[in-house]
Amino acid sequence: MIQVKNLTRYYNSFCAVDGISLEIKKGEVLGLLGPNGAGKTTTLRMLTGFLKPSAGDIIVKDLLISEDALKIKSLMGYLPESAPLYHNMLVFDYLCYVAKVRGIPRDKIHLRLKELSSLCGLSGIMHKTVDELSKGLKQRVGLAHAMMTDPEILILDEPTSGLDPNQIAEIRAIIRRIGKEKTIIFSTHILSEAEATCDRIVIINRGKVVADDTTQNLKSRAAGSSCIDLSLYDADPEEAKKLIAAISPDIRVIEKEPEESDVVSFEIHSSSSRDIRRDLYKKIKETNWSIAQLTRDSQTLERIFQELTKGEESYRGGER
Template sequence: MIHVDNLTKFYDSFCAVDGISLDIPKGEILGLLGPNGAGKTTTLKMLTGYFPPSSGTIAIKDYNIQDHLLKIKQMIGYLPESSPFYKDLLVYDYLDYVAKIRGIPADERHTRIKYLSDLCGLSHVMHKSIGELSKGLNQRVGLAHAMMRDPEILILDEPTQGLDPNQIVEIRKIIRKIGEEKTVIFSTHILSEAEATCDRIVIINRGKIVADGETENLKQAAGREAAIQMTLANASFDAVSQTLKPIDGIESIEKIDETDDGRLSVKLISRSDTDRREEIYKMIKAMDWILLEFYQEAKTLETIFRDLTRQINKEN
């Protein structure tokens, strides 16, 4: 569907995007993650045809962006970062203008606007001017704007920015729903959001792709080691250390905390390809310790993200 090859963008001498290549099949929800200034927005802007890349190619279906810019613009719906609309226009007038410019025939226009206003929860503000709306409502106007022509590809730049938690859940629902049939690309720096919404995640840092994979795979790949935390009573750290260390696959044991009333918290680091929870439990049972807490730390994208982006920043 979308084929990006060696995409590079220079702002004067500053390289914002450095040789990004991506293949995005139809119907995928792709999350573009990265710290601030990583080149997310620049990449998205090039995909929408707002400005041309310094080098590299973008092709959507069989259309090359250099030669078929207008055609590609018709296929893409775009929500920019700060939803900058004409503040003086009424919401209805603005959507009507977008409908016209997107070439929706006059007899379908009204139904389409009605449908989108219901979908995005705008029905009660259609008669207000855009300048009066709150940030969240503005974002919804942007979403309606982006979806006007029922585009095959939806590009959203930080769609949930500035929304309250309820609205975020709603917007995510909308994105998932659209993603069933359409290709959606969105950028975010909120990891849980990407985790909850995307089929595939691409992490970029300093203009380069540092990780690219399906959300699940990426999460698994991250955990080369698994951590188990437990809290015990009636046990000393030395004893625990001696008893559990011999279990195959346990690499280290750290003391996290020990309270005066004899509660001990430890963290066991093991290789993630082995699951030693049963053995650990049996050992504890054999001793006279009281097990108060026992849980495996879930590997989140957050850890991967931090590892990947921090490492590279350190190298440079």
């Protein structure tokens, strides 16, 4: 349904999005993840036609955004991170105004508002001014705005940013309901949020795609790998890294900032579920170093996210 080919965006000399390519299927709920400043918002603004790409193409249902931007926009609903609401208007009046602007026939406005009120949980606040609402309720009003024309594609930029846990759960539930009928793309930097709602996760870092896979495959990858925290007394960092790396070809060693001046610390990532602590102990025992810490954590999606957004590695479809 949506094809993104080598999408690039510069702000002067700064490259915010660097050659991103994606294909998004009809009916898919896609989570665009990345740390703050990774290029998520810029990517979404280009997808909606708000920003013009410096290079690359966006194709939506065989329409090129460079040639048919208005047609493409008519297929989309967009909720930016801060919903653009008129705070002095009643919620009912505001949504009526949006309906008229978006071309909803007058005789159908009341029915559409009733449908959106039920879907987004607005029944009890239609008589209130937008300014009276909590941030979570304002997000719901913004979501109703984005859904007004019943678009095929819904693009949400950080829809749960700044919300409390209860409000986050409510917005997630709405997204899951909508996702049964529409193609949804939403950005977040909270991995658990994407895990709870998405069919597929794309992680970007420094403007590049570093992971693109189904939620289930990423979970499987997490379950089949591990991370060991190792701290040593009296060890030379470079010699220690060489010794650790020689244990197995499927491990990667990252030196960490030491908590004590006479300690060197490492994160040891393994793509295998095999526990290598016994091998580590035997190797270290042959030296004059002492172990300050040796602990093993099962790899989690959070760990994978941290690992991918620290470096330049990329991971696609189960292979890195």
